[in-house]
Amino acid sequence: MTSGLTIGGRKRRGRLYRWSWCLAVIVVALAGCSLTTTAYRYADxxxxxxxxxxxxxxxxQRQDVAQRLTPLLEKHRHEALPxxxxxxQEIRQRVERGLTGSDIDWAYTTYDRLxxxxxxxxxADTGVFLASVDTKQVRVFESTLQKDTIQAARVVQISTPERLNKRVEATLDLVKDWLGPLTKGQxxxxxxxxxxxxxxxPMWVAYQQQRRQELVTLLHQPRTPERIARELRAMFVxxxxxxxxxYQSAVSQMRENAKAMALAIDRGVTPEQRRHAVSKLQRLIDQVHDLQAG
Structure with a gap:
C-alpha cells in the first residue's frame, strides 16, 4: 500500500522532516511543510x-531573507509543485492497480530526486544568509542545536523494546490513516x-549529530557565500x-525491509481499503494542484 512507502518509519520520518525544517530554515527552505496548504501558504x-x-x-537579515523568499517560493510553486x-498522480495509479517492487523502487528514486x-x-541563498551571521548568532545557533541534540538523544536512551513498540503504534496509526479501519489479523x-x-x-540520531556539528564547525570558520553553498551542497544535496x-548501509537495509513490508500489506488490503487510500491520495493531489494557483 502507498503507506508502506514510509512504513515503519513514521516517527523517524517525522523527525527527518523536522530536521529538514531545521536545515530548510538554515537554507531558507520549505522542507517539512509536508505540502499542507496552510504551511505552504505561510512558508515565508x-x-x-x-x-x-x-x-x-x-x-x-530579516529584510534580506524576506526579499529572497518571495522569488524563491514563487519559483518553487511554479516549477516544483507540478x-x-x-x-x-503516478503513485495513485500504481496504488489503484496494486503495488509491485519496481513501484516502490521508483518511489524511492523519485523522492530522492525531488x-x-x-x-x-x-x-545559494542560504550561503548568502549564513555568511552574514556574526559570532554571537553562531553561539545562539550552537546553543539551540544543543537543545535539539539533547532531546533527540532521549529517544535512543529508552530501552530497545520500548522504542520498537512505539514504532509499532506509529506504524499502525499510519496504515490506519491511509487504509481506514484494520482487521484484527491485519x-x-x-x-x-x-x-x-x-x-x-540510534544510527539516525548519530547522523543528525554529525551533520549538526559539521554545520557549526563551518560557521566558526572564515566563510564566503560560495564556500558555504559548496559545503551545504555536499552535506545535503x-x-x-x-x-x-x-549510515548509508542502514538506510539501504531499512528501505529494503520496508519495501517487503509494503508489498505484504498491499497484498492483504480489501477493495474498500484500496479505495480509501486512492481517495486520500486524490485529496492530496487536489491540495497540491490548488497551491499552484497561489
Missing amino acids: RIVLWKLDHYFSLNRD QYETFL RADLFERLV KSQIREWSLALPDVE YHDQTAPQA
Whole structure:
C-alpha cells in the first residue's frame, strides 16, 4: 500500500522532516511543510520565525531573507509543485492497480530526486544568509542545536523494546490513516512486520549529530557565500556521497525491509481499503494542484 512507502518509519520520518525544517530554515527552505496548504501558504512567515529562533535575526537579515523568499517560493510553486503533483498522480495509479517492487523502487528514486532538487534550489541563498551571521548568532545557533541534540538523544536512551513498540503504534496509526479501519489479523501482521524492521534510530540520531556539528564547525570558520553553498551542497544535496558508510548501509537495509513490508500489506488490503487510500491520495493531489494557483 502507498503507506508502506514510509512504513515503519513514521516517527523517524517525522523527525527527518523536522530536521529538514531545521536545515530548510538554515537554507531558507520549505522542507517539512509536508505540502499542507496552510504551511505552504505561510512558508515565508514560518521560515522567518524559525530562522529567528535559531539565529536571533537582526533587522537587516530579516529584510534580506524576506526579499529572497518571495522569488524563491514563487519559483518553487511554479516549477516544483507540478512535479509533486505528477509524482502523487503516478503513485495513485500504481496504488489503484496494486503495488509491485519496481513501484516502490521508483518511489524511492523519485523522492530522492525531488529532495535533492529542493535543497539545490536553496543552497545559494542560504550561503548568502549564513555568511552574514556574526559570532554571537553562531553561539545562539550552537546553543539551540544543543537543545535539539539533547532531546533527540532521549529517544535512543529508552530501552530497545520500548522504542520498537512505539514504532509499532506509529506504524499502525499510519496504515490506519491511509487504509481506514484494520482487521484484527491485519493489525497482528503489521505489528509483527514492524517489530522485524531494523532498529536504525540510534544510527539516525548519530547522523543528525554529525551533520549538526559539521554545520557549526563551518560557521566558526572564515566563510564566503560560495564556500558555504559548496559545503551545504555536499552535506545535503549529495548527502548519499558524504554520509558515513554505516549510515548509508542502514538506510539501504531499512528501505529494503520496508519495501517487503509494503508489498505484504498491499497484498492483504480489501477493495474498500484500496479505495480509501486512492481517495486520500486524490485529496492530496487536489491540495497540491490548488497551491499552484497561489
